[in-house]
Amino acid sequence: MIEDDALETKRLRLRPFQRGDEDELTRHLGDWEITRQLALDPRPFGLDHAQDWIDECLAQPNGHKYGLRFAIEAPGETGLVGGAGLSPLGAGFELGYWIGRPFWRRGYATEAASALVGLGFAALGLKGIMALVFGENPASVRVLEKIGFEPAEAVEASETEGAGRAVREYRLCRPTSNKAPARP
Ligand SMILES: CC(C)(COP(=O)(O)OP(=O)(O)OC[C@H]1O[C@@H](n2cnc3c(N)ncnc32)[C@H](O)[C@@H]1OP(=O)(O)O)[C@@H](O)C(=O)NCCC(=O)NCCS
Numbered sequence: 001m002i003e004d005d006a007l008e009t010k011r012l013r014l015r016p017f018q019r020g021d022e023d024e025l026t027r028h029l030g031d032w033e034i035t036r037q038l039a040l041d042p043r044p045f046g047l048d049h050a051q052d053w054i055d056e057c058l059a060q061p062n063g064h065k066y067g068l069r070f071a072i073e074a075p076g077e078t079g080l081v082g083g084a085g086l087s088p089l090g091a092g093f094e095l096g097y098w099i100g101r102p103f104w105r106r107g108y109a110t111e112a113a114s115a116l117v118g119l120g121f122a123a124l125g126l127k128g129i130m131a132l133v134f135g136e137n138p139a140s141v142r143v144l145e146k147i148g149f150e151p152a153e154a155v156e157a158s159e160t161e162g163a164g165r166a167v168r169e170y171r172l173c174r175p176t177s178n179k180a181p182a183r184p
Pocket of ligand 1 (some may be wrong): 133138
């Protein structure tokens with residue numbers, strides 16, 4: 001069961017989104033510096049978006065069908081410090097993450113993304129995971145590099161445009177030592 005489980009890392013707790021997270025989501029994702037880097041509608045993120053997001057998470061529990069979506073908490077911090085997920089995309093799964101601006105550069109994104117990728121390989125049995133970086137985003141590229149992602153050659157050679165922004169694809173294959181059963 002993944003649905004109700006929280007994922008503990010050295011410093012963070014990743015748990016499913018729940019009612020009551022709406023204000024925190026709005027606080028962080030109302031920040032254009034964060035939202036502009038995400039594959040969301042390019043409009044200000046408000047309470048209605050947050051409510052829609054929570055409704056969707058509750059209707060689509062964590063698991064292989066809908067992927068994994070976690071709110072990120074840090075001990076000693078009130079509310080959320082970020083969010084991260086593995087979402088079904090085409091035949092694979094896409095890694096996504098954001099950290100609230102007050103908590104940047106503490107290594108939280110790297111820690112959360114690394115744990116999530118591990119769960120994707122172990123619990124979901126994924127063979128590979130991809131990530132999309134929109135436009136210039138050196139922080140996200142660095143996070144991906146640190147956890148072993150590499151640019152996908154096909155996309156790197158001819159960058160595509162997504163919603164008016166260049167999109168770069170990164171990929172990570174499951175380590176061969178992982179014995180979890182493979183799924184597409
Ligand atoms: C990208 C993001 C999640 C990084 O979060 P973070 O918790 O600050 O990242 P970390 O602290 O784990 O830092 C990881 C690495 O990136 C580097 N880094 C962080 N911010 C950086 C920046 N603005 N420019 C360049 N490098 C940066 C860190 O120094 C670290 O590298 P190092 O260990 O070699 O020094 C955060 O900036 C964010 O939420 N941005 C908006 C949303 C977003 O871009 N999501 C990803 C979409 S693909």
